Amino acid sequence: MTVPPPPAAPRFEPRDPHWAEKVRASFERQSVMTLIGAALADIRPGWCEIRLPYREDLCQQHGFFHAGITATVVDSAAGYAGFSLMPPGSSVLSVEFKINLLSPGDGELLIATGEVIKPGKNLVICRGDAYVVKGMKTTHCATMQQTLMTMHGKPDSEETQK
Amino acid sequence: MTVPPPPAAPRFEPRDPHWAEKVRASFERQSVMTLIGAALADIRPGWCEIRLPYREDLCQQHGFFHAGITATVVDSAAGYAGFSLMPPGSSVLSVEFKINLLSPGDGELLIATGEVIKPGKNLVICRGDAYVVKGMKTTHCATMQQTLMTMHGKPDSEETQK
Amino acid sequence: MTVPPPPAAPRFEPRDPHWAEKVRASFERQSVMTLIGAALADIRPGWCEIRLPYREDLCQQHGFFHAGITATVVDSAAGYAGFSLMPPGSSVLSVEFKINLLSPGDGELLIATGEVIKPGKNLVICRGDAYVVKGMKTTHCATMQQTLMTMHGKPDSEETQK
Amino acid sequence: MTVPPPPAAPRFEPRDPHWAEKVRASFERQSVMTLIGAALADIRPGWCEIRLPYREDLCQQHGFFHAGITATVVDSAAGYAGFSLMPPGSSVLSVEFKINLLSPGDGELLIATGEVIKPGKNLVICRGDAYVVKGMKTTHCATMQQTLMTMHGKPDSEETQK
Numbered sequence: 001m002t003v004p005p006p007p008a009a010p011r012f013e014p015r016d017p018h019w020a021e022k023v024r025a026s027f028e029r030q031s032v033m034t035l036i037g038a039a040l041a042d043i044r045p046g047w048c049e050i051r052l053p054y055r056e057d058l059c060q061q062h063g064f065f066h067a068g069i070t071a072t073v074v075d076s077a078a079g080y081a082g083f084s085l086m087p088p089g090s091s092v093l094s095v096e097f098k099i100n101l102l103s104p105g106d107g108e109l110l111i112a113t114g115e116v117i118k119p120g121k122n123l124v125i126c127r128g129d130a131y132v133v134k135g136m137k138t139t140h141c142a143t144m145q146q147t148l149m150t151m152h153g154k155p156d157s158e159e160t161q162k
Numbered sequence: 163m164t165v166p167p168p169p170a171a172p173r174f175e176p177r178d179p180h181w182a183e184k185v186r187a188s189f190e191r192q193s194v195m196t197l198i199g200a201a202l203a204d205i206r207p208g209w210c211e212i213r214l215p216y217r218e219d220l221c222q223q224h225g226f227f228h229a230g231i232t233a234t235v236v237d238s239a240a241g242y243a244g245f246s247l248m249p250p251g252s253s254v255l256s257v258e259f260k261i262n263l264l265s266p267g268d269g270e271l272l273i274a275t276g277e278v279i280k281p282g283k284n285l286v287i288c289r290g291d292a293y294v295v296k297g298m299k300t301t302h303c304a305t306m307q308q309t310l311m312t313m314h315g316k317p318d319s320e321e322t323q324k
Numbered sequence: 325m326t327v328p329p330p331p332a333a334p335r336f337e338p339r340d341p342h343w344a345e346k347v348r349a350s351f352e353r354q355s356v357m358t359l360i361g362a363a364l365a366d367i368r369p370g371w372c373e374i375r376l377p378y379r380e381d382l383c384q385q386h387g388f389f390h391a392g393i394t395a396t397v398v399d400s401a402a403g404y405a406g407f408s409l410m411p412p413g414s415s416v417l418s419v420e421f422k423i424n425l426l427s428p429g430d431g432e433l434l435i436a437t438g439e440v441i442k443p444g445k446n447l448v449i450c451r452g453d454a455y456v457v458k459g460m461k462t463t464h465c466a467t468m469q470q471t472l473m474t475m476h477g478k479p480d481s482e483e484t485q486k
Numbered sequence: 487m488t489v490p491p492p493p494a495a496p497r498f499e500p501r502d503p504h505w506a507e508k509v510r511a512s513f514e515r516q517s518v519m520t521l522i523g524a525a526l527a528d529i530r531p532g533w534c535e536i537r538l539p540y541r542e543d544l545c546q547q548h549g550f551f552h553a554g555i556t557a558t559v560v561d562s563a564a565g566y567a568g569f570s571l572m573p574p575g576s577s578v579l580s581v582e583f584k585i586n587l588l589s590p591g592d593g594e595l596l597i598a599t600g601e602v603i604k605p606g607k608n609l610v611i612c613r614g615d616a617y618v619v620k621g622m623k624t625t626h627c628a629t630m631q632q633t634l635m636t637m638h639g640k641p642d643s644e645e646t647q648k
Contacts, residue, residue, distance in 0.1 A: 026223045059192065060192050061319070071233045091224070095419075096260065096469075097261060098258065100631055117629060143631065149447070156223060257581075279464075280464070305441060309582055351547075353548075355544065356552040359543040383517045385515040385643070396558065399553050399557070418553045420586040
């Protein structure tokens with residue numbers, strides 16, 4: 001299979017003109033992304049992609065990506081898909097998520113995508129997916145359903161507040 | 163609150179006499195636990211505790227434990243609670259989990275506990291929890307429901323097979 | 325096993341002096357409870373029990389309680405556990421739930437319990453369980469994690485508003 | 487919005503030549519479907535649609551479809567999507583599901599769809615959705631992630647065994 005591309009036209013209208021830069025700035029502040037070596041590959045209104053190259057120190061006991069690491073990048077991809085649609089002066093919080101591990105995370109690259117299913121005023125519901133690339137083969141290895149909360153009046157950073 | 167202690171008497175009978183050492187050996191092979199600095203604090207039949215001290219490189223954008231890192235240690239704690247009850251010559255796989263983030267992961271220590279709810283022959287259902295300790299205060303910050311699969315005839319490591 | 329009793333002392337303080345009667349009145353208005361024959365057996369602050377006797381028209385293809393019917397009564401039990409703690413003039417909404425079916429719903433009575441894990445201002449996180457009774461044997465047959473939303477300023481019924 | 491149609495070409499190959507009739511026969515035996523008035527509208531390999539007209543006795547306290555009833559038809563739609571791909575002589579069991587309620591179930595018809603995401607040998611992972619139709623308007627009101635187990639060697643009914 002191949003990783004599904006982002007929607008040709010965004011399904012949703014962002015409410016913050018600085019949606020892309022605020023997502024990139026917030027991602028930069030997620031220190032765990034630096035620790036594991038993840039990169040923000042693409043961001044669109046209601047859609048996000050994060051890439052994580054394989055490293056031997058990201059694994060479970062059989063040498064594959066640990067389910068929690070897969071969950072970490074999918075949670076962030078879906079979270080930033082949601083954050084891209086939130087109004088100025090707000091921040092994003094993961095309320096809960098559920099992830100099914102469809103196949104072992106066996107490969108040299110993990111691609112996590114997130115997209116908004118329903119952008120409510122307070123709660124935003126997202127879907128996330130992970131694909132693992134091994135040589136020429138791409139395998140759908142995880143799928144997530146996630147609930148986010150918009151923290152109105154609590155900007156994501158002090159700088160954003162100015 | 164305080165972190166609930168393990169059950170006074172184990173609720174379940176392990177089927178593998180080497181249950182404790184196989185869990186410890188498997189935990190040692192989870193390279194991501196070393197990366198983040200997590201330690202296996204306690205293991206009983208059907209019960210497990212993992213501890214993770216705070217570090218600045220484990221965080222989301224507000225400087226708290228990233229939800230995915232919390233999920234990583236709770237997934238492992240619940241997974242090893244389940245693995246402790248599995249028969250010799252088998253390994254453990256996370257099929258899926260669902261986690262609610264109850265409070266921000268704001269503190270200097272994260273304590274993750276896992277316990278078996280239903281030890282089926284193939285599927286094992288577990289509960290996991292996370293508590294964050296800040297000074298004298300302990301807060302219940304996450305709760306998880308998890309489904310594991312027993313991989314019969316697939317030992318956790320080659321050494322175990324001998 | 326036996327069904328765990330409600331906590332000896334309630335863990336939470338209700339914010340509405342009419343918590344018990346508003347829960348009972350709301351349950352009466354859930355027409356599907358009458359259709360399936362479910363009864364509100366007990367209600368405490370942050371805790372609720374619903375009972376559903378077996379009927380041949382509540383089943384899946386093997387003659388056991390349908391998973392969706394089990395989910396229906398556990399969702400209501402957990403929802404009313406949450407509603408009991410909500411302030412006057414508000415109503416309750418299920419945001420999402422996740423249920424594990426631990427054993428077939430094979431028996432003459434289903435007992436669903438719900439309890440509040442974390443009573444937030446807007447979001448309330450609950451746990452629900454189902455037990456099936458067959459002769460002298462009680463089996464834990466389902467467990468649920470649920471997220472509720474408090475709808476502030478939207479009373480559960482017009483009568484309550486007066 | 488409109489309800490997404492089934493895939494133009496099935497993504498999966500059924501392993502049982504009698505896949506459609508065994509699904510229809512099993513649905514007939516789900517007595518709760520008769521109780522609530524649900525109908526099997528369409529079945530394809532790895533895909534299923536169930537329709538449920540509104541009735542006043544299927545509701546929660548505000549007169550909308552009860553979340554548990556929505557879960558009941560989505561669980562069955564996704565379950566039969568999975569069962570359609572299972573080999574002869576097997577039956578299907580819901581291991582767990584997680585449902586997000588996206589909008590109130592306010593309308594005169596509920597349309598539930600289910601599709602297979604990953605058809606494993608033992609575990610089958612599905613997605614389910616519900617749409618509520620009110621006049622000319624169709625609203626996506628729920629989305630589900632579900633894990634099924636194939637019960638090998640346990641036919642769905644005695645008749646099938648002959």
